[in-house]
Amino acid sequence: MAGKLVLVAGNIGTGKTSLTERLGERLG
16 A cells, blocks of 8 residues: 555656656665
8 A cells, every 4th residue: 555655646746767766676
């Protein structure tokens, strides 16, 4: 659930690519 919230908030706050890259680095 937290991951989804972060994705939504990040999408509104910053670019999708940047958020996805950051999440990918943190998760894996």
